[in-house]
Amino acid sequence: MTLRDAAEALALPLLALAGGLLLFGGFVALGGHSPVQAWSLLFRGAFGDAFSLQNTLVRAAPLMLTALAVALPARAGLTVIGGEGALVLGGLAAAALPYALPLPAGAPGTALLLLAAALAGAAWIALAGWLRQWRGVNETISSLLLGYIAIALFKHIVEGPLRDPASLNKPSTLPLEESLRIGTIAFGDTLTEVHWGLAFGVVACLAAAVWLGLTTHGFATRVVGGNLRAAQLVGLPATRLVVMACALGGAAAGLAGGIEVAAVHTAANASLIVGLGYTGILVSFVARHHPLAIVPVAILFGGFLAAGSLLQRRMGLPDASVQVLMGFCFVLILASEAWRGRLGELFALRRAPVGLPAGAPA
Numbered sequence: 001m002t003l004r005d006a007a008e009a010l011a012l013p014l015l016a017l018a019g020g021l022l023l024f025g026g027f028v029a030l031g032g033h034s035p036v037q038a039w040s041l042l043f044r045g046a047f048g049d050a051f052s053l054q055n056t057l058v059r060a061a062p063l064m065l066t067a068l069a070v071a072l073p074a075r076a077g078l079t080v081i082g083g084e085g086a087l088v089l090g091g092l093a094a095a096a097l098p099y100a101l102p103l104p105a106g107a108p109g110t111a112l113l114l115l116a117a118a119l120a121g122a123a124w125i126a127l128a129g130w131l132r133q134w135r136g137v138n139e140t141i142s143s144l145l146l147g148y149i150a151i152a153l154f155k156h157i158v159e160g161p162l163r164d165p166a167s168l169n170k171p172s173t174l175p176l177e178e179s180l181r182i183g184t185i186a187f188g189d190t191l192t193e194v195h196w197g198l199a200f201g202v203v204a205c206l207a208a209a210v211w212l213g214l215t216t217h218g219f220a221t222r223v224v225g226g227n228l229r230a231a232q233l234v235g236l237p238a239t240r241l242v243v244m245a246c247a248l249g250g251a252a253a254g255l256a257g258g259i260e261v262a263a264v265h266t267a268a269n270a271s272l273i274v275g276l277g278y279t280g281i282l283v284s285f286v287a288r289h290h291p292l293a294i295v296p297v298a299i300l301f302g303g304f305l306a307a308g309s310l311l312q313r314r315m316g317l318p319d320a321s322v323q324v325l326m327g328f329c330f331v332l333i334l335a336s337e338a339w340r341g342r343l344g345e346l347f348a349l350r351r352a353p354v355g356l357p358a359g360a361p362a
Contacts, residue, residue, distance in 0.1 A: 012336040013286045017300075020329035027324055033315050042325075045310035046303025052310075054193040058264075060302030061194075062087070064201030064294055065256035066280025068208055069125060069249040071289040073139070075212060076245035077225035080128055082143030083253040084277025085150030086121035090254025091261045092154050093120035095173040095268035096162055098180070105179035113180060114200075114258045121254015122247040124150060129246030133239040139246075151273055158268050172269030182263035197259035201298070204252055208291035211248075221245050253277060275323075279305070282330045301326065 021042075025035030046056050069083035094117040103109035128146055131137035159171040185194050212218040224231040224238045231238050257272060265271050283301055287293035308322040 008340065009288055012339060013288065013297075013333065016332035016336045017286065017329055019332045020325060023328040023332075024325040027328075028315075028317070028321075031317070033317070038311065038315065038317075041310050041314055042304065042307045042322075045307025046300075051193075052303075052306060055306040056299060056303040057194045057198050058302075059305045060298040061197040061201045062256040062260055062276045063280055063283050063298035063302055064205055065252040065259075066277045067283035067287065067294045067298060068204060068280075068291065069121070069253035069277070070281050070284035071287070071291060071294060072208060072212075072245045072249035072252070073125070073129065073242075074284065074289040075225045076221050076242045077228055078129065078132060078139045078242060078246065080125060080139055080143045080246060080249060081281050082125055082128055082147040082150075082277070083249075083280045084273070084275065085143075085147030086124045086250045086253035087257040087260070087277045088154045088272050089124055089150045090117035090121040090257030091265075091268050091272045092157060092173075092257070093117050093254070094258035094261045095176070096157070098174070098176065099162060103180060105177070109180045110182060110262060113176075113262055114255055117258025117261075118251040118255045121257065122251035125250025125253065126243050126247035129243040133242055147277065154268070154273070155270075158270075162268075164267070167267075167269070170269055172265075172267040175267045176262060180262065181266060182259060195259070195263035197256075197263050200255065200259060202295055204255070205291040205294050208248075208252075212291065217241075217244075253280070279326065282326055282333070285333045286329070 021039060025038060028038040029035050045052055047053055066083040066087055069086055070080060073080040094113040097103065097113055097116045101112075103112055124146060125143065128139050128143040131142045132139040158173060162173045163171050164174045182196050185192050185196060185198070210218075212222060220231070220236050221241045221244070223234075224236060224241050228238055231241075256276065260272055260276075261268055279301060283294060283297050286301075287297045304322045304325060308319040311317045311321055312319045
């Protein structure tokens with residue numbers, strides 16, 4: 001990648017985010033509110049103090065993992081958007097495992113819960129990759145539809161066979177035992193509200209970056225994503241690599257669901273279905289599907305989600321108004337793809353003398 005390509009890869013997402021914030025300011029102004037106040041509250045609600053920052057990090061943890069469910073298949077040439085389905089099935093698997101097996105207390109039992117969650121998510125997204133490679137089914141459509149099926153299965157099982165009789169108004173599974181839950185991070189004698197799921201998210205992104213950048217298997221996956229025909233001509237097992245990338249991405253999203261159950265909700269219920277998988281799509285696209293870039297982008301969008309309640313309290317805006325902001329950002333990110341490789345040409349045209357083509361000697 002040349003320096004110009006790297007600058008363009010950084011500039012386009014930043015411009016899209018800035019444009020999204022400007023459009024959100026216009027949206028707020030239409031309701032008679034101050035855009036400047038809205039932007040200020042967004043920052044304060046996300047990073048203004050220790051409480052806001054902790055809330056941001058808690059919300060960012062699952063976004064890192066659901067973004068990987070998009071980024072890893074994307075590096076193999078697929079556009080998978082079914083992270084929400086993998087997340088809810090991962091959460092369901094973690095909550096259902098104690099029904100099926102007597103789990104050891106402490107870390108071994110928690111590890112088994114998270115393993116079950118990751119395997120459930122991996123199998124679900126790998127199915128989309130398999131349908132693409134063996135049956136020619138478009139992976140974007142199949143992963144989206146599989147997400148709807150996963151949510152329907154989740155609701156049926158949680159509200160039916162695994163429902164806790166004590167959960168009256170909000171059906172859920174039995175709560176996990178205290179020894180199986182994921183605790184919060186402590187600095188010295190000071191406890192925080194940030195659970196260890198954040199560490200899982202950061203480590204997963206680092207591991208994905210190492211796999212893609214420093215291993216032959218990851219390099220082969222990138223070759224398949226860059227030019228499938230060329231990969232097949234040199235003898236790479238393209239089908240296996242594509243399905244593996246989908247499985248790894250699904251495992252990350254399933255792990256996010258397991259962590260949400262074990263660290264936040266303590267049981268599987270409708271609180272898992274809040275769109276974290278869909279927000280992960282936006283995070284991955286803003287990060288250009290690069291695992292290391294996912295970490296700061298997830299923190300930024302986690303901050304947007306955390307600031308929603310402050311906008312509601314101070315300005316009377318609905319808590320979901322931040323979804324409008326993220327919608328603006330997503331549309332602009334998609335639109336910015338049309339400018340990839342063209343910003344340099346545009347600037348070259350502006351610098352060229354009148355009457356001469358860009359790049360011609362003066």
